[in-house]
Amino acid sequence: MAKLYTVKVVVANKEGASDPEGETVYRDLVSKSGFGRVKSIRTGKFLRVSVEAPDAPSAKRLVQKMCDELRIYNPAAHSVTVEV
């Protein structure tokens, strides 16, 4: 029986690609506001995907395939993490 799984996708700039939004949030807000133990911030884009699948691993595989084939992320600049 197929069940409905919730899969989380996070797209973020790769380490080598600078993230000016994260740098600004860190520099101009967080580091000035008493959170000195926070050392850096990277921003990204979050997608919550509902998917029908027989089990959790196949739900994850389907969403990973979707991300790759439809270029939900640009592999030249982004990394993607997929979690059920």
Added chain:
Amino acid sequence: MQALKTLDSVKAELVWHEEPRIGDYDAIVLPGGFSFGDYLRAGAIAARSPALARISSAADRGLPVLGICNGFQILIEAGLLPGALLRNSSLRFVCRWVNVRVDNGTTSFTKKMKKGAVLHLPIAHNEGRFYASEDTLDELNEDGRVVFRYCDADGNASSAANPTGTLDNIAGISNRDGNVVGLMPHPERATESVLSPFGDSDGSLIFRSMLELE
């Protein structure tokens, strides 16, 4: 459309992205704008539209294809050009006239220009910071596929002349054969002297290059 119509002997038509008939044309221009509201990522959704599949095969056949601004973003997201266009490092929408140096005068869209020529063109975008891996950048440089770089009035591609934090001042690149070119500046807004604060019409050189037959 209006910019293309200022050229003699050009008939320009709009093509609907869901029902493209690409075979009848001698060249394709993907204009700027904000296709699909820039959702997901600028150009990412348009890159999967039926028109892009047809444009991709037309590009493989050697048809000249030009992507301007959002059109450049679409060509990158469709995989016709390498790399990525990320948010400007200033986090600001940058809208102003800039100097752009021609670094390759042999592509389908730069044949009328000499290498090193400096053009006055406007830019107007939020995601124009070109990014690519070191390997890709080396390949682009070695193959002369960096077509346009932001520069100062003397043609120096200095960091002060870089409006967006784009890698190596890159403003435009081409595919291997030079028939597919993408650039962030807007040549179509610089085709008549009345449009330019400099009183020139440098943008028209890009379209006139397109008309030059082999």
